[in-house]
Amino acid sequence: MIRILVTGGTFDKEYNELAGTLFFKDTHLPEMLRLGRSRLDVAVRTLMMIDSLEMTDADRGLIVDHCRAAPDSCIVITHGTDTMVETAAAIAGADPAVGAKTIVLTGAMIPYAFGSSDGLFNLGSALSFVQLLPAGVYVAMNGRCFEWNRVRKNRETGVFEAV
Amino acid sequence: MIRILVTGGTFDKEYNELAGTLFFKDTHLPEMLRLGRSRLDVAVRTLMMIDSLEMTDADRGLIVDHCRAAPDSCIVITHGTDTMVETAAAIAGADPAVGAKTIVLTGAMIPYAFGSSDGLFNLGSALSFVQLLPAGVYVAMNGRCFEWNRVRKNRETGVFEAV
Amino acid sequence: MIRILVTGGTFDKEYNELAGTLFFKDTHLPEMLRLGRSRLDVAVRTLMMIDSLEMTDADRGLIVDHCRAAPDSCIVITHGTDTMVETAAAIAGADPAVGAKTIVLTGAMIPYAFGSSDGLFNLGSALSFVQLLPAGVYVAMNGRCFEWNRVRKNRETGVFEAV
Amino acid sequence: MIRILVTGGTFDKEYNELAGTLFFKDTHLPEMLRLGRSRLDVAVRTLMMIDSLEMTDADRGLIVDHCRAAPDSCIVITHGTDTMVETAAAIAGADPAVGAKTIVLTGAMIPYAFGSSDGLFNLGSALSFVQLLPAGVYVAMNGRCFEWNRVRKNRETGVFEAV
Helix, strand or coil: CCCCCECCCCHHEECCCCCEEEEEECHHHHHHHHHHHCCCEEEEEEEEEEHHHCCCCHHHHHHHHHHHCCCCCCEEEECCCCHHHHHHHHHHHHCCHHCCCCEECCCCCCCCCCEEEEEHHHHHHHHHHHHHHCEEEEECCCEEEEEEHEEECCCCEEEEEEC | CCEEEEEEEEHHHECCCCEEEEEEEECCCCHHHCCCCCCCCCEEEEEEEEHHHHHHHHHHHHHHHHHHHHHEEEEEECCCCCHHHHHHHHCCCCCCCCCCCCEECCCCCCCCCCCCCCCHHHHHHHHHHHHHCEEEEEEEEEEEEEEEHHHECCCCEEEECCC | EEEEEEEEEHEEECCCCCCEEECCCCCCHHHHHHHHHCCEEEEEEEEEEHHHHHHHHHHHHHHHHHHHCCCCCEEEEEEECCCHHHHHHHHHHHCHHHHCCCCECCCCCCCCCCCCCHHHHHHHHHHHHHHHHCCCCEEEEEEEEEEEEEHHHHECCEEEEEC | CCEEEEEHHHHEEEEEECCEEEEEEEHHHHHHHHCCCCEEEEEEEEEEEEEEHHHHHHHHHHHHHHHHHCCEEEEEEEEECCCHHHHHHHHHCHHHHHCCCCCECCCCCCCCCCCCCCCCHHHHHHHHHHHHHHCCCEEEEECCEEEEHHHHCCCCCEEEEEE
């Protein structure tokens, strides 16, 4: 079974039609899995619904706790792209119990609720990488997969690239 | 570099608004890669644009030829789901030059042109599996990946399942 | 109150993922009205779900009957585009009880289930025309409205034009 | 010919994938007219691209100027919903040269770039109302049309209602 931990990020931003702004409500993960006709055995757990720029050390601690406690050896984390690499580092720096698992962080540049979202592509990609990669912490974006300490988000282009 | 061979299938069905029927025109692969913000180094080649129920032995021969001739060791083939497993078997039965490559067939249950398509999810999945799997011929659908001789499409449910 | 009579047509075609063909299931009208955030007082009634090329005289008789029996003076009919004008003529040729109502036929060139459908635009248009036009039978397509006997569908271009 | 004056509003909000926020770039009107397969003779002119909460008296003066100067007697204005009624009042209060025209303001509760937008429905509706209404200033939303001085936006529900 694959554990999916939801933290929010662009993936799950919605349009608040009364306020005219973006906000978080429920995760779109179950709907996305349905759309992708996924037949994977997954368990989805929402940990928080926030913009990753607002993620605190305590939030990252909570994510690490859930990675550690999950009975599954394959974990996908949906996450805002801006601090995805920081969270990956926090998980990788945790104790060996976490290190024995394959953990893939992914996200989207465009909210799923937009017609033009890259979210479904990235989700299909992350769920595939996590099934094959050896234990470790990874970032899967743009069809590529990086080890947590060999990637950065280029803020100018929005692209994740090797370092 | 990943070679993408396009053969048509549900992936690429479009609506002919004058005739009121489905038909094939151009492949949606480049548009899908753009939507997914793919940063993979790919070369897309359209071999045919047909419903896989109409695929002949000669068509499969052409696909095998292209798998053999491709300079790349990673190949993704987009294909109609109805005879995807047959084509996978044809490729797997070819000479050793093909066998040294990692070849992943994928498709969609709903055309990409529909809002409700599973295509983008499957494409992200196939492009990820092909990067990690050892040489061999595989079918990637519904987030899962099967060796070519251990899968069948369940015609009742539309789901690919292990045999 | 506006009466909406559903007869099928391109508007409501769906993709049958097991057969790989287009078919009719339920009408999308309620979903379209929700998407358009319509606050009109409407009653939706499905009379048939067919391609208008298959519409018989008996089918047209049923439509006329419902136009006659409806207690509402404003009626919108969703209809396949190929024989929309024939049905409009059949309604216009019926007895005076029908002639006292404002009846607007509309349809779509692309099924609503496709991302690229013109259906929502045409529905918004037809529901607006029907509120203001004097009694009579009309065809509303492409943002325009024609009296039933002054329009034809150009089969080459798919456009409704004045005659 | 129908003149379409674009002022921005929710209709045209896009997602800035680098900043993670909504912003205005180009208007989606031409794309929406194409999607709706509109065959109306229209001239689109962008006056500004702003949130209607930020619209100043000077902005409204500019809109009135363009209504006055337009050679066309039918004008549709796309506008943010929050102050749509205020702008309608400003136009209605202008000199008689404006009053001789039929002017319909419309907008959207959800940006067109979202899959769930009501924009196409409202555009089809406004373009239809403007062809039939007598001279005056109107607001077309939710399938309904109101005279400028008999409507308000209910901020709790987001619905335009008669007063």
